[in-house]
Amino acid sequence: MNHADSQTEAPLPQEPIPLAQGAARSLYVHVPFCRHRCGYCNFAVVVGHREWEPRLLRAYGQEARWTRNDAPLETLYIGGGTPSRLSLPGMEQLLELIHSRFRIAPGAEWTVEANPEDVSPAWLRLLQGYGVTRISLGVQSFRPEKLRRLDRDHQPQQIRRAIDRVLEAGLVLSLDVIFAAPGETLSQWRQELEAVQASGAQHVSLYGLTIERGTWFWSLRHHGKLHEVVEEVQAAMYLEAIQRLTAAGWEHYEVSNFARPGYLCRHNLNYWHCDDYHAWGPGAARHYQGTRQTNHPSTSTYLRRVLAGRSPVWQSERLSPQLRMREALVLALRTTAGVDVGAFGRRWGTSPWQLAGETLRRFVEEGFLEECGGTLRLSRRGLLVSDALWPELLAEA
Ligand code: SF4
Incomplete structure (x- = not known):
């Protein structure tokens, strides 16, 4: 493949909903695999089915051929699901595909999401070799009891080990942390914020727990077995985070996002600046000049459609x-x-x-x-x- 080639080699699929194309400098790739579905999660994920990986990689290849590549790629975000669940050869194939398809802008920001238990030195070396600059770690909490309550299956020692490995490798580290987990108190949240500040991370995204319809937590709440933190305490937790982190020199640059100076996430800023972006994978959303499309969220349907040369688009809207x-x-x-x-x-x-x-x-x-x-x-x-x-x-x- 010629990196500067601006033509797709495969005709664009027209059915059931035509796939849109546009020039964009950002790419999101959705990797749907997860080890288990966390009780609060309603994302497009698939538990198990690692045997689908070769088909998923072929589908990314097909989407790559349908994607215009006349603008150099400035930001890449491989999210999920859990991208670190891809095998090492699978991740290498995906990164190779992106390199073969796009020119990469100098100083490009490339982020890969990971769960703490998956971060190995070999995995980090592979990513760095392909130009990944940033790891977004799904920590959620440093406290074992809160991790259990959140139905997460990693341990605090795995978090510490993953953080050390990312920082030793010289990569930028972002943490995802949840507040207002069931039973959480304000003083526990203060401890959590201290752990975030002491972690060495340059970026943190803080999300209040939301309980979405269709999740296990939704049904627990419905049966009175799960109680949300009251609104006033949730608000106090959020304000406490803003006050503590900004006092310590973090920049609060978006409702849920904080960064050390110089470490704002360019990929997300691209979304908030209403710029265009490509997207591959089940449930992934793309945007070109007022046309917004979302791929089918079911991984099996997505694979079936794309590998048959059909459009993966599930919803499309011309704004x-x-x-x-x-x-x-x-x-x-x-x-x-x-x-x-x-x-x-x-x-x-x-x-x-x-x-x-x-x-x-x-x-x-x-x-x-x-x-x-x-x-x-x-x-x-x-x-x-x-x-x-x-x-x-x-x-x-
Ligand atoms: S690891 Fe993340 S994406 Fe996967 S089920 Fe849990 S919350 Fe959802």
């Missing part, structure tokens, strides 16, 4: 110009940098005030948004309830 601008507004408001009103107007041809003035003014009056020096951003109060604000901003379209 109206109005909705696209409103989405851009919401995505930008998720970042603590907020929306530069002038820059927004230059990019989209209309100002946020023209687009959604009534709602924005109300949010400012109610103290959810702050307006300062031509920038609109979430206030502390707004950060606490941000997910409840977005539907209102999107609804007027």
Whole structure:
């Protein structure tokens, strides 16, 4: 394969929903395998079925041939599921495929997600050899009891060993940590934050536990066997995280994300800046200039379709110009940098005030948004309830 070749060699599949194509500088690859399904998880994952790996890799190859490659790749994110469940040769084949398909931009950011129990020196050497720069570790907690309550199957000593290995290899380390696990207290959460700060990680994503329909936790709660942390304590935990991490020099740059200076995740910033991205794999979502598509979330259906040369697309939406601008507004408001009103107007041809003035003014009056020096951003109060604000901003379209 010629790296600079901008043509796909395979005709684009038209059925059942045509696959969209576009130039993009970011790629997301979804690896669906997991060792077990955690009680709170509703992602597109498949437990077991490691024998599907060769077919999955062939499917990525097919999607690669359908993907335009005329722009150099600046960010890659291999997520899941659990990408570290791929065999070493399987991971090598995937990284080889990406290298063979794209020109890689200098200084590109490449992230691979991993569960702590899978991080071996050989795995890290392989990744580094192919230009991976960042590991996102699904830690969730440093406390054994909380890990059990979260239905996670790794141990704190595996976390420590994985962290040491990533840092010794010189890779950037990001941690995923959950707060408001069932039974968690504020003082336990403070200990967790101390462990995060002492870990040596340069980036952390903090998520409040949400209980989604269809999960095991949902049914436990339904039967009164699981009790969520009350809202006031959840809010206190989130504010405590912001206060402690920012006081220690971390940059709180998005609702759930914190980074040491210089370590913001460029791949995620790309999403929040409403730029385009390719996506491969079951349940993966791509976006090109207002067309958003999601692949079928069932791995077996995805494999069957792609390997038969058929489109993997499950849902496709052409956003109206109005909705696209409103989405851009919401995505930008998720970042603590907020929306530069002038820059927004230059990019989209209309100002946020023209687009959604009534709602924005109300949010400012109610103290959810702050307006300062031509920038609109979430206030502390707004950060606490941000997910409840977005539907209102999107609804007027
Ligand atoms: S490891 Fe992550 S993706 Fe897999 S089941 Fe657990 S929460 Fe879901």
